[in-house]
Amino acid sequence: MTSITQSIQFIPIGYYLFFCTMLFCIGVTGVLIKRNALLILMSVELMINSINLLLAAFSTYLNDPAGQIFVFFIMVVAAAEVAIGLAIIVVIYRTTHSIDIDILNKLKW
């Protein structure tokens, strides 16, 4: 199997780093700008996936399988979190018939 990692390592790590950073920033921008709650959740997923990719890249380049094991953990947690997030959105829709976060402003002074 060393030939696969060796062939992957022909691509410098900098490309992976840059790519994941861009994905992360796009995710963050999505969270901040979007008004649709579902789209915010998707942006969060985007952020998580960018981190997963980065972890996997680093584990290949450093020949340490721990990074990929951690990716499994993250996927599990992400799945649970999405389940809960979607459940909350369903309940909000049932009470307010909208998933626009601009109208959810009752936590004010």
Add this chain to the structure above:
Amino acid sequence: MPSLLIALIPVFPLLGFLILGLGFNYIPKKFTSVIGPGTVLLSLTGSLIVFFHLLTGGGSDTPNRIVTNLFNWISFNGFSVSFSFLIDPLSALMLLIITGVGFLIHIYSVGYMKDDPGYNRFFAFMNLFIFFMLLLVMGAGYLILFIGWEGVGLCSYLLIGFWFKNQEFNNAAKKAFIMNRIGDLGFLLGIFLLFTTFGSLNYLDIFTRAQDMHPGTGVITAITLLLFAGAVGKSAQIPLYTWLPDAMAGPIPVSALIHAATMVTAGVYMVARSNILFVLAPATLIVIAVTGLATALFAASIAIFQNDIKKILAYSTISQLGYMFLGLGMGSFTGAIFHLTTHAFFKALLFLAAGSVIHAIGGEQDIRKMGGLGNSLQKTRWVFLMGTIAIAGIPPFSGFFSKDEIFSSVFVHSVPFWIIAVIGAMMTAFYMFRLYFLTFSGKFRGTMEQKQHLYESPFIMIIPMVILAILSIVGGVINVPGFTGGSAWLQSFLAPVFAGSILSLKAPVYALDHYTEWLLAGVTIVYVGIMILVAWSRFLKKKPEILEDLVQNFFLPGLISHKYYIDEFYDTLFVRPIVSLSKGFHEIIEKKIIDKLVDGIGTLVIRVGNTIRYLQSGHVGFYVFMMVAGIIAILLFNLVI
């Protein structure tokens, strides 16, 4: 002699105070009537046991004194004080006076304060006072003495202002405490100097070291002057005496116990205790003698023109204390202590009898409105007469012997002083008999309603007075002077205490021959008798003139009847500047600066809060944005630092 017994003597009144003080809302009056005097009775028993133990020579190698070490109180770095008691003839005698007279006054108070709502509080404070006074006389060093000194000042304040709903009484209590404190400043400085000079505050250490010192050194003079300053405040001498007449605002038992028999004698005790130090400073002895004589004369002159029973007795107390200090200044320590003892008897008696009169007449204290009470108040009248004769110094009553002893020592040192002292004695006889005649003889000058309500005091008040009267009559027997063939027992009893100083005195104290002593005694008796006759002729007529004509027509009596305007003088000199200073502080510093500062902080918090609350907009997107911004800020912060 088990040290437990000695340690227990002050503990009983302390327990009485704690029980009555903590439970004054719950304890029924019947219990207080037992607990209050009972604790003092227990202390009296202990004092009697200790006294007889000392009389029979003790059993240890120092038969004249017992030192009881209770516990090591302060000890660090070269300064160590142990809480210990010293029982020697002087303190044993003082113990008997305090607990004996104190017990009689407690019994009297059971009757006098019967209807007072603050009954429990009264006995709690009285017991606390006895505790502190016992500490004062039993202490083995100046620090324990000072604890008792301050404590009795506190109890004096509490008891003078006992009826605290009256603002005048509260002012009198404050005045007493503050004037005491002024003297205490001098006393404290004296204690500091004592420590730096002798390295210890223990009597035995200091006195043994002082034996080797030369008389007249500056340090000893300074120490003794400062200690005497404390005595001036506590024992109401010139210039710190004005609190004592005002202190008559307290109940009669308080005046009898604190301001006649015990607290005001603490200064005399302290000087007698430190006799070695005072003998080493002849300049201070002169100051003491002059102050004492001046006070004796001054107060006696004021007493002649007073019209309130209690105030006459108060000025009389100041005057007699002046005589005690005169005796101390002349080196007659035994004489001063003897006069202290007899004065405790007859002055307490006079105050209690005055209380009986005030009780009977329903609260009136002005003798211009009394008169002829002797018919209705036979027992009170007789005991009051006994006290008056004793204080005037007629033999064989006790007052004669104690005054004669002091006068003999004064005559040895300086005849002019003796003449002035005899003039003071004549004034004493005059005003005391004026008081007696105006109160008990002649026609009643009060209202008909008061006359119908006149009744003799109950037995519980009469018996202590009778006991004190008996003591005033026969009390002189403890020190009948040698020239009349007596044994001068008190002199030999107290000799070990004053032994160290008798050797250093410049002029021997008891150097008069018998002929001179008989002559002095005779002269005094004759002049005193003349004054009594003058008083009798003036005040026992059908319409006695109560000196109002003198007051209105002549300048000097008018001045004296206003107490020489000393109170007004102190008011202008000290009280008003301090009050206006306080007002200035209040208006400027308190209101404009400190209040503004504290209020400003509060206003600042409110304003900041009003600004920051807009952060809570409720908008979820805004919260997420702030969260992201915060995380970025933390990351940058970690990068930079």
